[in-house]
Amino acid sequence: MSWKEFRKELNGNRVEGELIKTIFYSVLTSFIILGLLYYLKFRFVDNFMSSYGYFMFFAVLSYALLISTFRQVRAYREFACMSGMMIGMTTGMIGGFLPGFFIASTNGMFVGSIFGMFIGITLGIFNGRCCGIMGVMEGIMAGFMGGLMGAMTAFMLFNDNLIASMVIIFLISATILFLLNYMVYREMKVEERKLKEDHLWTLVISFVLIVLTAWLMIYGPKSGVFG
Amino acid sequence: MKNTTVLLLIGILIFVVGGFVFIKAKSVNIEGNEGQIITGEMQQVVLSQDGYNYKDTIAEAGRPLSISADSSVGGCLRSVVFNVKGKKYSKYLKSPQDTLQLPALSKGTYTFSCSMGMGYGKLVVN
Numbered sequence: 452m453s454w455k456e457f458r459k460e461l462n463g464n465r466v467e468g469e470l471i472k473t474i475f476y477s478v479l480t481s482f483i484i485l486g487l488l489y490y491l492k493f494r495f496v497d498n499f500m501s502s503y504g505y506f507m508f509f510a511v512l513s514y515a516l517l518i519s520t521f522r523q524v525r526a527y528r529e530f531a532c533m534s535g536m537m538i539g540m541t542t543g544m545i546g547g548f549l550p551g552f553f554i555a556s557t558n559g560m561f562v563g564s565i566f567g568m569f570i571g572i573t574l575g576i577f578n579g580r581c582c583g584i585m586g587v588m589e590g591i592m593a594g595f596m597g598g599l600m601g602a603m604t605a606f607m608l609f610n611d612n613l614i615a616s617m618v619i620i621f622l623i624s625a626t627i628l629f630l631l632n633y634m635v636y637r638e639m640k641v642e643e644r645k646l647k648e649d650h651l652w653t654l655v656i657s658f659v660l661i662v663l664t665a666w667l668m669i670y671g672p673k674s675g676v677f678g
Numbered sequence: 679m680k681n682t683t684v685l686l687l688i689g690i691l692i693f694v695v696g697g698f699v700f701i702k703a704k705s706v707n708i709e710g711n712e713g714q715i716i717t718g719e720m721q722q723v724v725l726s727q728d729g730y731n732y733k734d735t736i737a738e739a740g741r742p743l744s745i746s747a748d749s750s751v752g753g754c755l756r757s758v759v760f761n762v763k764g765k766k767y768s769k770y771l772k773s774p775q776d777t778l779q780l781p782a783l784s785k786g787t788y789t790f791s792c793s794m795g796m797g798y799g800k801l802v803v804n
Contacts, residue, residue, distance in 0.1 A: 462681045471681045475688050482695055497764045500703035508699045512692070560795055609759070609793050674795055 457636050466526035466644055467636050470519045476653050477515035481661040485511065488665060496669060503668050505614055506553040507661075509621050513549040514660045516628045517542065517574060518653055523635050524578045525652075528645040534638045535582020539590035541631045542578040545624045547571020547597025548604075552620060554667055555602035556613060559674025563605060566667060567598025570660070720744045720779075725758065725771075725799065727751045732790070732799025739803045743780040747771040757793035760801075768793060 460467040485493075485507055493499050524530075524538055551567020575590020608616045725747040726733045732755065737743055747756055751771070759768040760780060769778040770793075788801040 468681065471684050471688070472679075475684045475691075478688060478691055482691060500699060502764075504699040504703050508696060511695075606795050609795070611793075 453637050453640070454633070456640070457633050460636060460640075466523050467632070470523060470632060473519045473522050473650065473653050474515045476650050477518045477657040478511060480654050480657040481511040481514065484658060484661055485665065493665075493669065503557055503665075505617070506556050506668065507665060509617055510550065510553045510664050511661060513545075513553075513621065513624065514657060514664075516625055517546050517549075518656050520628055520631050520635070521574065521578060521656070522648075522653060523632055524581050525648070526644050526646050527635070527639045527642060528581060530581045530586070530635075530638065532582050532585050534634070535579060535586035536589040537634065538581060538631065539575050539579020539586035539588075540593040541627060543571050543575025543590040543593030543595075544597040545571075545628055546574035547594040547599075548601035549621070549624055550664065551598040551601030552605040552617065553664065554671075555605035556609070556617070557668045557673075558671050560602045560606040561674055562667065562672055563602030564599050566664075567601045568595055569598070571595070571597045722746070723801070724748050724774075725751055727755055727797075731797045734800045734802060736802050736804060737783070739785045740782050742782050745771075745778045745780060746774055746776060748774055753792075754794045755792040755797040758790060759793050760788065760790045762788065 457467065461471060462468055489499075493503070496503070520538075520542060524542075530538065547567045547570060549567075550570040551563045553563075554566045555563025571594025572591050573594070575592075575594040576587050577590075579586030579588075579590030604616075604620075605613065719741055721738055721741045721743055723735055723737050723743050723745045725735060725745060727750045732751070745758065745760075747758065756772065757768070757770040758778060759766060760778070761767075762780065762783065767778060767780055769776065771778065783801075783803045785803055788803065789798060790801060791798045
């Protein structure tokens with residue numbers, strides 16, 4: 452029953468009705484920035500598409516999905532402890548794993564781990580704080596572990612179908628994030644929305660994340676394997 | 679704008695940009711270079727293990743290399759990855775008879791590692 456309601460709400464007036472638009476704005480912002488950077492700078496980088504293109508493309512999609520959960524959680528502000536912990540854990544884990552995976556694929560395990568942990572912990576804290584210290588702790592722990600795990604997985608797969616693995620991992624992560632959207636809706640469907648905002652934060656976060664990721668991939672420090 | 683329209687736009691955007699990326703990129707998966715023609719007199723380089731890393735190895739400049747790993751090399755160190763001027767050369771050297779071929783290198787020190795980046799080594803080309 453809730454599932455049908457949720458699907459209906461994706462076109463409704465609640466925050467769930469804005470999720471698809473949020474993803475669209477985030478994807479559009481990131482693609483425009485990357486398009487400009489590609490035209491101005493990146494097309495002169497040797498083997499850009501085969502070395503970095505895939506990872507940047509999937510980073511754009513991953514950030515768009517993460518930002519949509521960020522917006523949904525912000526709209527309700529306060530959650531019960533159990534839900535907040537789940538939100539912190541999911542965001543921290545996926546927010547750490549995917550960036551860690553992408554950066555480790557181009558720069559090596561150390562930089563990938565650090566970046567993955569940084570993004571995972573940051574997103575985990577911001578989303579997990581909706582239920583107080585328990586959610587924040589859960590976000591930190593999940594971001595910490597996800598960042599390390601993502602980077603390590605990429606590095607171990609380096610010589611064995613890295614791109615195919617990335618597509619599979621991305622699809623699983625996207626499913627988890629979509630289910631998180633559904634869980635938040637189920638938990639809060641009787642509650643009123645606390646914060647109504649425009650899409651400025653979506654654009655700002657997308658811009659910061661994709662510029663940081665692209666800069667690190669191309670100009671960031673690289674481990675020995677990458678020469 | 680209706681959400682179904684937005685969803686359609688997202689799909690088109692992903693399809694167009696994804697198609698551009700996937701068509702432009704040949705392949706990021708590193709491969710052995712069996713299909714590559716390497717001319718010139720081949721020199722044999724045998725890798726050995728020293729603790730958790732490879733022993734430093736010496737080679738001559740201007741001659742292509744045929745790299746193998748002796749029986750002291752174990753675990754992930756048998757899967758060796760070279761990055762020469764942005765191009766990756768990698769092969770799992772399952773037995774001491776398996777070889778990875780590299781083109782002739784100019785003078786310098788080239789670092790290489792196992793595929794997991796756990797073990798490192800240096801190839802000094804004189």
